[in-house]
Amino acid sequence: MHNSHETSHDSGISTSTAAAGASAASFRGLSESSPYAVLVHDRGRVVYANAAAMSLTMAESAEQMVGALITDFVHPAAILSALTASGDSGQASAPVMSVLLRRDGTTLDVEVTTVPTPWEGRAAHQTVLREMTRPTSVHGTAVDHEMHIRHAPAAIMTTTVGGVITGWNVAAERLFGRAAFDALGQPVRETLGVELDLAAVAAEGRARDLIGHTVTGAAVPVRVSVAEVDASYILICTDRTDAHDTTQHYQSVVTSLDRGIVVINRDGTIASINPAAIRILGPGAGRFPSTHAERALDYPVFDTEGNMVPSPQRPANITLRTGQPVLGQVLGLRRHDGHQSWISFTTTPLNPHEPGRSPVVMSLTDVTTEHLTALHLRHTAHHDALTGLPNRARTLAMITAAMTPSDHPRLAALMFIDIDQLKRINDSFGHHVGDLVLQACGERLQGAIRATDTLTRVGGDEFVVLVAAPASASDLHQVAQRLHHALENPVVIDMHTITISASIGVAGVDPTRPTTPTDLLRQADAAMYQAKATGLGETRFFSVHTATARHRSDTAARHSYTLPEHRS
Structure with a gap:
């Protein structure tokens, strides 16, 4: 007799997913060729339905059945009776008459038989439904059943109560390398090459993993399920080698994933x-x-x-x-x-x-x-490439957000800043120097505003300050003075000393006179033009007179939406 290794698998311990899948696959192969409806259910819910079951219930796919309660199809009394009759002994219940509810609402008289069945390492139940209107004969059913078992993909054996082989299908011949005529009449321990307590395994209602042996003595890792039926035993054996290879393949794939x-x-x-x-x-x-x-x-x-x-x-x-x-x-x-x-x-x-x-x-x-690439693209879409400050589109969005009605106003005023004589600087020293001047202006202006304020660049030589509320008229004057002061010192670039200044227009937010963000920006722009008209480095606050003068200047049209690129 060969040495053997036997392991009991408790339902509370999960086995290899791949191995359980291989066992389930063998069962499916066996069930799919059955002419009778086969449903496997675990704790009342269907986990498998063969093609005959889908046809009988008029389900279009297995998905319509898997996960549903078995009692959605078969009367609860019949299921309870069958489960009680089969118990935990591993024996099939006596046939119970019941009514099957189909998906189209019609019903059929069926015969219900239930037997405990291992499923993916757990104790489940297999229920077989036979339509009572289906014509059958004892001889025909016996022949169908014999052919079904003979050519099933899983190794199926039948034995006496004493463990003597009475049935040995083609798959068993392949698995153990022993022809049926050599196996029939022999004890299980000789044909499988391992000691196996059939009654104990059937009573457990769970599969066992063990090491069997072929006729030549080669070890065969198998998983064995046993059921007692009519004073005999039925054994179903699956080769765990394939399951192990599948597990190894699965683990290799997971290991190699990025x-x-x-x-x-x-x-x-x-x-x-x-x-x-x-x-x-x-x-x-x-x-x-x-x-x-x-x-x-x-x-x-x-x-x-x-x-x-x-x-x-x-x-x-x-x-x-x-x-x-x-x-x-x-x-x-x-x-x-x-x-x-x-x-x-x-x-x-x-x-x-x-x-x-x-x-x-x-x-x-x-x-x-x-x-990070997406963040960079988002930043680029909303910020000026030369100075890194928020651009015109972002400026309008921030003004709109700050002017949204609320109990606590967030915007006190806009300051429109135009760098004086930038065109002369570009013409005299080149646009490269002009760009460096704009960068220097941006850095200095940023350092001059309050921590709560925001500096943006809206055009070639134009900057805007969003002055946060609260800010009084005195506060606005002080901010404007700091901005002028920040530009007092000349900029030295490529041995050139360049004097810079700015004209600033201020438009305050008046809660009593609602206006749009674009109109507020135009008002600050108009005030800036008034400042530029009075000389370099000046500040003017928006007023109705300022707006009228700005309108007469005939340049308001080009500020209707797109802001200008350069001013001298």
């Missing part, structure tokens, strides 16, 4: 983490498996606005708590080594059919380059 993959258990501990996730999360991430995620992933996390994201609002915890997926949420991550990156998080339940009980799969993609 995307980080972290599986988090229901208790918050990390079940697995691939190399890409370790690379993204930092050098210490390799110690994460079996560590609680709250401790292992205790990094500062912030959103795209820079706000810290508390632990309960992070993607994995949201999915663990609600069962709902979080897709592609971009968050900032500051690792313990000081490295800061932007990560796209996607978290989904590992088992979408039981989101409230399922572990969570978290995928991580480093999108730092893409995010």
Whole structure:
């Protein structure tokens, strides 16, 4: 007799997903060729339906059945009776008459038989439905059943109560290398090459993983399910070698992914983490498996606005708590080594059919380059390339936001600043020098305004100051004086000493006389022209007289929407 290794799989311990899938695949192959409707249900919910079941219930696809209650199709009394009759013994229940409710609302008389069935490492139940109006004969059914078992993809054996082989299909011949005529009449321990307590396995209602042996003595890792039917046993064996190869392939694929993959258990501990996730999360991430995620992933996390994201609002915890997926949420991550990156998080339940009980799969993609590029493009779209100040479009948006009616006014006035004689500077020294002069003016003006005010560039030689409320007339005069003072000292560029000054127009916000952002900007522009008309380096405040004079100047038309590029 060969040495053997036998392991009992408790339903509370999850086995390899790939191995369980291989076992389920064998069962599906067996069931799909059955002429009878087969439904597998776990804790009352359908987890599998064969083609005959879909046809009988008039379902268009398995998705319409999987996840539904078995009692949505079969009367609860019949299911309860069948479950009670089958119990945990592994034996099939006696047939129970019932009524099947189809998806179109019609009903059929059916015969219901239920037997405990292992499903993906758990104790489930298989219910077989036979339409009572279906013509059958004892001989025909027996022949169909025999052919069905003979050519099933899984190794199927039948034995006496004492464990003597009475049936041995083609798949069993392939798996154990033993022809049917050599197996029939032999004890299970000889044909499978392993000791197996059939009654005990049938009573457990769970599959066992063990090492069988071929006729030549080669080891065969198999998973065996046993059911007692009519004073005999039926054994279904699946080859775990294929399942192991599938698992290895799955692990190789996950390991080679550029995307980080972290599986988090229901208790918050990390079940697995691939190399890409370790690379993204930092050098210490390799110690994460079996560590609680709250401790292992205790990094500062912030959103795209820079706000810290508390632990309960992070993607994995949201999915663990609600069962709902979080897709592609971009968050900032500051690792313990000081490295800061932007990560796209996607978290989904590992088992979408039981989101409230399922572990969570978290995928991580480093999108730092893409995010920073997007930020740069967004900044470029709203800021002047020469000075780095907000541009004209951004200026109008900020004025509009600041003038939105509220209990606390945010804008006191606009100051329109025009650099005097910039055209002469460009003509005398070249546009390169003119650009450097504008940069110097921007830096000096920025240093002269209050911390609550905002400086922008709206045209070639034009700047605007948004003066924040509150600001009195005296405050506005003081701000204007500081702006003039900031430009008093000449600018030295390429050995050239260049004197600069500015004309400033001021338009205050009058709550009693509502105006639009564009009109307010025009008013400040008109006041600036009045200042320029009286000499260099002057300031004027907007008034009705100023507006009238500005209108007569015949240049208001070109300021209706697009601001001018240069003034001398």
